[in-house]
Amino acid sequence: MDDATSARDEDEDPSANQGRNETSMERLDRNWNDLLQELRVTQTGVQLLTGFLLTLPFQTRFSEVEDLQRNAYLATVGCAIAATGFLIAPVSLHRLVFRRHLRRRMVAEAHHLALVGMALLACAIVGVVFLTFGLVTGDAGAAVAATMAALLLTVLWVVLPLRMRAHSPERV
Secondary structure, three states: OOHHHHHHHHHHOHHHHHHHOOOHHHHHHHHHHHHHHHHHHHHHHHHHHHHHHHHHHHOHHHHHOOHHHHHHHHHHHHHHHHHHHHHHHHHHHHHHHOOOOOHHHHHHHHHHHHHHHHHHHHHHHHHHHHHHHHHHHOHHHHHHHHHHHHHHHHHHHHHHHHHHHHOOOOOO
16 A cells, blocks of 8 residues: 555545554654654744735835824734744754653644744735725725735635634544
């Protein structure tokens, strides 16, 4: 059986996970590697977003933004910077507890850091949508677009995974 078939079987048949025949430490290593792969994707996005946001005040038109937009910008930058910190923190965590036999705690802490980082990233994305639509359509359009973005991210990043999780008979 090839890896693709094996992975598909695990998704369709939860009892197939028992066929992994992995030790607790091997499972932790797999969970850690999965988390690192997820973080690679989010770190790139949040770093690009943060870099873009940090350049905005140096644009000529930025001096024309209203107080609401300026406050939204500052909140958005704050969320983006905090998201960057939370999503990169697992790397620092790993480096500072390396060879301390803390793999279980490290995976658990990194998991929580990633969840907070994703929430902050969602806030930053909604803020960017608010700012962009505010400049183009005004405050009403910004509010509608930001609300729609928040709903979309909530469905894709929270509702869908929790729905799948609720229908999963076991935790691996």
